[in-house]
Amino acid sequence: MTPEQYLAVFLALLGGEMNEPTFPELLNGGPDPRFPVTRAPCTRPVAPSEIDGQTVVCGTISVPEDHDSPDGDRLNLAFIVYRAHSLAPVADPVVYLHGGPGGGTVQSVASVSLFFDHLRGRRDVIAFDQRGVDASGPDMDCFETLAENVEDVADSLAGAEMPELEGRLVSECILELEGRGFDLPLFNTTQNARDVGSVMSALGYGDYNIYGVSYGTKLALETMRTAPDRVRSVVLDSVAPPQVALYDTLYVPHSQSIINTFAPCEANATCAEAYPEISQRFWDLAEQLQDTPLEVDGTTVDGRTLFSIFTAARNNWADPTTRGFTTYAPALVTQLEQGDVTMLRQMLQEAIPPQPSAEDALAAAIGLTSDEQALAQAFVNALDQIELASGTAAQMLAQLEEDIDAAAAPVTFGEYFDDELERALAALPERSDQVAFSRDYLSLRFVTPSAGALIDLVRTHFDDLTAARLSSMIALLGADDVARVFDLIAVDNATLEAVAEGEFELLLYACQEDFIDGFNSAEGFVKTTESVGMGPLLASALTDPVPSMFTICDLFEERPRDNWLEPVTSDLPVLVFSGEIDTQTASSWGPLVAETLPNSQAIVFPEAGHGALLFSQCARDIGEAFLEAPGSTIDTSCASDLRLPYLMPDGSLLDVR
Template identity: 70%
Template sequence: MTRDQLLAAFLALFGGDAPEAEFPMLAAGGSDPRYPVEITPCTRPVAPDEVDGQTVICGTVAVPEDHANPDSRRLELSFIVFRAHSLAPVEDPVVYLHGGPGGGSVQSVRSLSFFFDHLRARRDVVAFDQRGVDASAPDMDCFGTLAQNIEPIVDQLGGAELPQLEETLVRDCISELKERGFDLPRFNTTQNALDVPAVMSALGYPDYNIYGVSYGTKLALEVMRSAPDGVRSVVLDSVAPPQIALYDTLFVPHTEAIVNTFAPCESDPVCSDAYPNITQRFFDLLEDLEARPLEASGIEVSGQTLFSIFAARNDWSDPTTRGFTTYAPALVSELEDGTVDLLTQMLDGDLPPQPSPEALLAGAADLSADERVLAQVAINAMSQMEIASDTASSALEQLEADRDRDLAPASLGEFLDDEFEDALAGLPERADRLEFARDYLNLRFETPSAGALLDLVRTHFDEATAGRLASLIALLGPKDVERVFSLIATDNAALETVMEGEFQLMLYACQEDFVDGFNSAAGFGATVAELGYGPLLTAALADLPSLYDDCGQFTPVPRDDYLEPVVSDIPVLVFSGEIDTQTASSWGALAAETLSNSQSFLFPETGHGALVFSQCARDIGEAFLENPGANIDGSCVSALRLPYLMPDGSLHSVEN
């Protein structure tokens, strides 16, 4: 953090204006009465990068469950607005459409602040959790299903193998949500697309730009088809076109990432001469290792292990995978000979080498003694600055937490909840503890009342414990009682995670992507068989994901044209990564075929979510948003191409 950033955050925590002053329109209920806005605290921590109510504000927008019926049930969609850094921002913000389906975003304020800070020079950035997802789905938590299946869920948390549990939970959760009146077929990408302009209108943005990643690109494309008014431009990052059977093609992106790893070497005379037919040799090596694994760094390396090592480059947050491509052909050549030196170095984290000032200084042989001393002083100063910045950030986080506690001290509700936990631990029999947990969970959707809490303690505890808890319940005010009931969700987050599994994804995928055989067990098997792997690895990859069985419990809801390519002349920027193992590098170009005003970029050494992998992608994205109609200079893309390690130890750069 800079001194100015630190001072601004410090002053804002102590003397900042209230949200009503900084965001008056939102605090007053939003700009569109059809979609009321309510301000709520942002998920902590917000500091040191943001200040709740000043640089960022959070809340909910109420939208109809069915946009064709404005009087239908209301869904509360949770949002974040990050204010532009400029004192004179442009009026069209960027709205982020997260992946998944079921990925969520608004509970990760710090992460979003980091990801999109470069876009805030002149624009606000908006994010919201899609309907039925994370913070936009508190009333869709299946606590009745949790209570009904509490014992096997606890057993699974303890390590038990219960393969049928997920199917049971999915079935029971569907029934519970239907009984509570949710119209599950309305949880689809078309309704999601109609939510986008509703949220933006509520927040006061008639015109806006879209940044979608993964499933968010599918949603962005549907906005372009179903609700294009107000959309100024669209960035599609890691594209999932609607016409692709995403679940049948689960391993297509992995395969393309492998081919892309070796393709520059294959097309370069020097590299291809050193490593002839290297792509096919890699596929053959996978099969050989699956049959006869090697040992490296204390682990057994099978074909699946090597497959996973290549796939790990998809994760932008793991710096140890950066530069892996440089060594890929040499690694294949070594493993073919049964040598594991390179692989051992990779598994131990020694390769690829991680750059550092100390390493650069050690390799700078042409420095004089005085220059070396000055360089070391600079390195020491940078290290101290980094430590000081981290210390300031930690202190501001703690300050934020302390201020929150002082401004909203713990209520009797929290105290009683802690007492419940202690009393539960005192029950001697597991069956008794499970019975209490079951009844406690069943309170989640009851009207909060002290009477219900009294019934709970009198049912499950002895006279002395029940009397002590009853005396505490008698002291609770209405807000304390509400707090106890709200803590049911917080207290059982771990149980809820097991219960949900992939339910949020299934809610979308099973109802709209498993229509008329578009994705099917037969299609999945046929696709895997055509990818070019040997029989052993093909068999390993062909293990059918549980999604195919679970989707049998949903009723598919077909919609006209939903699985067709989107045709549009809205300005579009398409980002794809060569080593993306979640959305294939070729899918971006496929989507662009019917987008007449689009520009596409394929980034080397880039996995899922190109924006976070390189400054090049960030700069191209920012340039596009400034002027969507201009031709973007993509010359920085070629600099991302890595050289290959040759058999003689030299590095050879290839042409793009």
């Protein structure tokens, strides 16, 4: 951020400027009565990059649980609008469809702001949590299930092996949600697709663009198929095609990532001569290590470890130690074949790839005069000071926001009582007493808030003296205080809730719509893994045990839909991004989807993992250029500049572009 941007946030926090909210029409329910809007504060922290109510606007949108029955039950979808930086923005915004399924974005205001800031030069960017997910699904938390299993969940958190717990929690959670009236078959991608247009109508937009990532690409494709009205263009980044059995092929992206790591070397005569058949040699080495592991400074390195070194961290765009790994990959394989662990040790110590710095560049500079060296050193010193000052300014703005929020909403007596209740719980002498209290406490989540329910709780679980003290405090609680205590029942148990739900959001979608008539199965998973090129020992290590979802999905009913697992065909302009080293969605799946999208352009980016736009300015610029002129031919030549050189046996670097 620039000093001017920091100052704008600072003045807004102090109320000195920009105190008129944007989208004032949303304060009255929004422009579309079919989908009422409720404004709400954004999840903190918003500073230092955003100003709540000005650069970002948050709230919920009411949509039908079943779009074919608009007068039936309703769901609230949490949203964020990131306003365009331009004072004269274009009318067509970008709606971001997040991955998963499950794992929303609305509670990560700063992260989404960072990811899509490049698109806000001329357009608003909208994000929302999909139905049943995170901020759009608080009423779907299975607190009754958690209450009944709180002791086992606590033991699991403490490290106890409880292989049956996840299945039991999922089974009971399904029954709990159905008992509370949720129609679980309606939590599917086709209903999600109709939510997309509803969200955009609720916020007053006409035509709009879609930017989907991972599962968001599957949702984008379904929107193109079943609800394409007003969609202007689509960007599919890290594609999850509906026609691909994604759970059978869990290791296909990993395998393709490894093959792509070596492919440019094998395609270059000089590199191929230095490292002949290097891809196959990797798989042979992994098999050898799986049979006879190495010990490196107390770390056992078997084939699975080597596989992980080549795949596990490569999707982490924010980790600098994963950048540049491709350069050293053939040399690493060659060393390990010879029993030399020098490079492997350096990699385990995160010393390879070496990370560049201004100081390194200064030390390597040759031919500078003394005056030029002094100027260069002054530049490096100033750069360090800028970085330090920027970090300090960001921290101070975030702290200022937190302090202002705390002053505007001071601690209530309800929060004080909740703290006292927690201390009383900790003082219970027996673990069984603590478990019994926790079970009843959690069961209050869906009880109508009342002082009487709290009095019954404390009288049931505490001695007379403690119960009398807590009851006297309850008598002083006002209605708002009582409501706050009941709100904190959810907040105070967030960790237990996460364990109880586990991957429930993902399972809710995947098991109902992707595990259909043998499409995705334990047998298919093992068979596909064994066919991707690795040896039998490594394949067995990766598939034993089979992931638990293959058995847990039997707890859900299959909900097939017409054409759901078929390729999507559309004439909409589409840009398709794939990353060569993506280990979650295979690099080949983007071009596969593009085959049935005649007005599409597919790009596979070197050195890009999951979410290609995060890995390079090249991807961001191409995406922005496409949105400016969908359907036109985009210059993608910058992608070739992302190709890394390879370290040769003589220590030189070979450019293979």
